[in-house]
Amino acid sequence: MSALAIGGVVAIVTIAFLATGVPVAFGLALVSIGFLLYFEGTGSLSILAETFFGSLNDFTLVSIPMFILMGAAVASSPAGKDLYAALDRWLHRVPGGLIISNLGACAVFAALSGSSPATCAAIGKMGIPEMRQRGYPASLATGAIAAGGTLGILIPPSITMIVYGVATETSIGRLFIAGLMPGLMLTALFMAWSLYIAWRRGYSLRDMAASYTLRDKLEILPKVLPFLSIIAGILYVLYGGLATPSEAAGVGALFCIVLVAVIYRIRDLPTMARILRDSMRESVMILMIIAASALFSYMLSSLFVTQSVAEWIAGLDVNRWIVMAMINLFLLVAGFFLPPVAVILMTAPILLPIVEHAGFDAYWFAVVFTINMEIGLITPPVGLNLYVINGISPDVSLPTILRGALPFMLCMVLGIVLLCVFPGIATWLPDLLMGPGI
Amino acid sequence: MDTFINGVRRLSQACGIVAALLLAAAVVVVCEMVVIRYFLRASTIWQTEFVTYSLIAATFIGSPYVALIRGHVNVELLPVYLGGGMRLALALFAAISALLLAIVLGWTGYELLVEAWVGRWRTETVWALPLWIPYLPLPVGMALMALQYVADIICLATGRAQPFGLSEEAGR
Numbered sequence: 001m002s003a004l005a006i007g008g009v010v011a012i013v014t015i016a017f018l019a020t021g022v023p024v025a026f027g028l029a030l031v032s033i034g035f036l037l038y039f040e041g042t043g044s045l046s047i048l049a050e051t052f053f054g055s056l057n058d059f060t061l062v063s064i065p066m067f068i069l070m071g072a073a074v075a076s077s078p079a080g081k082d083l084y085a086a087l088d089r090w091l092h093r094v095p096g097g098l099i100i101s102n103l104g105a106c107a108v109f110a111a112l113s114g115s116s117p118a119t120c121a122a123i124g125k126m127g128i129p130e131m132r133q134r135g136y137p138a139s140l141a142t143g144a145i146a147a148g149g150t151l152g153i154l155i156p157p158s159i160t161m162i163v164y165g166v167a168t169e170t171s172i173g174r175l176f177i178a179g180l181m182p183g184l185m186l187t188a189l190f191m192a193w194s195l196y197i198a199w200r201r202g203y204s205l206r207d208m209a210a211s212y213t214l215r216d217k218l219e220i221l222p223k224v225l226p227f228l229s230i231i232a233g234i235l236y237v238l239y240g241g242l243a244t245p246s247e248a249a250g251v252g253a254l255f256c257i258v259l260v261a262v263i264y265r266i267r268d269l270p271t272m273a274r275i276l277r278d279s280m281r282e283s284v285m286i287l288m289i290i291a292a293s294a295l296f297s298y299m300l301s302s303l304f305v306t307q308s309v310a311e312w313i314a315g316l317d318v319n320r321w322i323v324m325a326m327i328n329l330f331l332l333v334a335g336f337f338l339p340p341v342a343v344i345l346m347t348a349p350i351l352l353p354i355v356e357h358a359g360f361d362a363y364w365f366a367v368v369f370t371i372n373m374e375i376g377l378i379t380p381p382v383g384l385n386l387y388v389i390n391g392i393s394p395d396v397s398l399p400t401i402l403r404g405a406l407p408f409m410l411c412m413v414l415g416i417v418l419l420c421v422f423p424g425i426a427t428w429l430p431d432l433l434m435g436p437g438i
Numbered sequence: 439m440d441t442f443i444n445g446v447r448r449l450s451q452a453c454g455i456v457a458a459l460l461l462a463a464a465v466v467v468v469c470e471m472v473v474i475r476y477f478l479r480a481s482t483i484w485q486t487e488f489v490t491y492s493l494i495a496a497t498f499i500g501s502p503y504v505a506l507i508r509g510h511v512n513v514e515l516l517p518v519y520l521g522g523g524m525r526l527a528l529a530l531f532a533a534i535s536a537l538l539l540a541i542v543l544g545w546t547g548y549e550l551l552v553e554a555w556v557g558r559w560r561t562e563t564v565w566a567l568p569l570w571i572p573y574l575p576l577p578v579g580m581a582l583m584a585l586q587y588v589a590d591i592i593c594l595a596t597g598r599a600q601p602f603g604l605s606e607e608a609g610r
Contacts, residue, residue: 052576279461382514
């Protein structure tokens with residue numbers, strides 16, 4: 001059997017195996033063990049434990065639990081509510097200010113928490129009822145929050161980007177900076193669409209606003225500015241190369257825990273234990289997938305699948321944009337079914353050489369990759385955000401949320417198209433701050 | 439039988455506590471390391487390894503707890519869609535697969551541990567930590583996770599638990 005055919009069989013077996021509902025990490029590991037045993041015999045098992053251990057023996061990975069802890073600390077507090085309230089108070093005169101505030105709060109909270117479902121829950125719990133009360137339709141209110149939540153995996157610091165960095169051996173600081181402008185661009189696209197739809201349907205955007213005094217506006221700032229400075233601080237430290245991502249994340253996590261304790265007086269033992277437990281659960285889940293994916297990658301490359309897929313695509317001799325379109329389509333479909341971390345770990349090491357060979361930038365590709373994963377978060381069957389929104393506003397049906405989220409999905413597709421036409425959206429800022437890429 | 443299931447549950451919960459404490463220790467040490475490196479301008483000796491190994495230990499020791507609370511993410515599309523007997527069959531298949539992996543990984547982890555112990559392997563750093571210490575959590579965690587999946591399989595087979603934790607109506 002040729003390596004390419006083996007690759008096809010591996011893909012089919014993996015999909016079928018994961019479809020049974022076996023945990024993704026264990027499914028990937030078992031598929032890898034099965035193929036190694038079949039093609040290389042029982043001797044291949046000796047590398048199993050070392051690969052599992054070795055893949056996690058990397059100080060960079062420490063940043064993942066640290067950022068998760070930082071997000072869990074923020075998510076356990078009413079910081080999301082305050083963030084949203086602060087933006088609403090400052091932007092209420094802007095036409096459609098409320099929806100802009102909601103999307104803006106999603107973007108900032110997403111950056112802090114790095115988690116899409118946490119963002120949807122934190123901003124949506126307050127934002128969706130408020131928007132509906134002021135007359136926005138349910139589909140727009142829920143769709144906007146579902147889409148806003150996805151920004152968490154693109155806007156830095158982003159766990160998805162760290163995983164991409166680890167899988168492809170690219171600079172995490174540079175990946176973070178590359179995600180910043182595209183993240184803001186998507187936020188702007190979401191806002192533009194929301195305003196357009198509200199205006200077209202004849203909602204009076206000014207009537208939907210509330211009014212606030214200057215005092216209202218000022219008194220909320222001390223609650224939100226410290227969190228914003230933590231994000232700014234992390235980005236500054238990382239792009240300046242002052243500290244490693246793990247160090248920045250560790251200090252960021254400690255600061256967030258302290259801030260939550262000081263500002264919101266959340267310092268009781270049960271809450272602290274819950275924050276630790278939730279972070280541990282999420283970290284264990286992600287790190288197990290990382291370890292299993294390392295075994296999966298090892299299996300693919302020792303059976304020469306990785307190399308032959310790359311050679312096959314390079315040998316197709318088609319336009320590089322057709323290759324990119326095919327990759328996008330593939331990622332989109334994979335994202336419909338699998339969590340972003342798993343898709344990145346399984347496919348990025350195979351795809352990146354192909355993409356770079358075709359003349360695309362690794363950091364630009366990370367952004368395009370991530371936006372594809374974002375789309376998967378708001379599309380069935382496993383669109384996590386849709387279910388979170390459904391959970392916090394049970395009177396809005398899933399199809400209504402989906403209908404509301406659909407145009408935002410198209411905004412993301414438009415975002416990918418814009419990135420293809422103007423790659424500088426992703427590459428300009430890192431080039432400016434960190435010097436041109438290699 | 440209930441004694442066994444409850445005993446395993448308690449063990450897995452204890453694993454969760456250990457893993458959470460390891461995570462907390464890692465945060466404290468990372469911050470201590472930052473203070474030493476950037477404020478006191480001194481070099482660090484054991485911190486990088488300690489933090490990395492703590493989190494590896496947290497991952498393997500925490501795995502049984504995460505298995506207990508169904509925190510290892512899976513694709514539930516087919517189980518939700520199928521329902522009934524097929525759903526139970528899939529749940530059993532998934533749990534047996536996970537058990538199999540825990541056994542294989544735990545066993546190879548044990549072999550690695552013994553090799554490191556007998557060969558007196560140490561890390562190639564100033565700290566020169568005996569390698570069996572960071573290797574230990576892999577076999578221990580996987581053995582406990584295997585127990586957790588045995589308990590899960592018993593619960594599924596005897597109707598003590600719903601397949602995939604889904605209610606009977608889910609997806610219909």
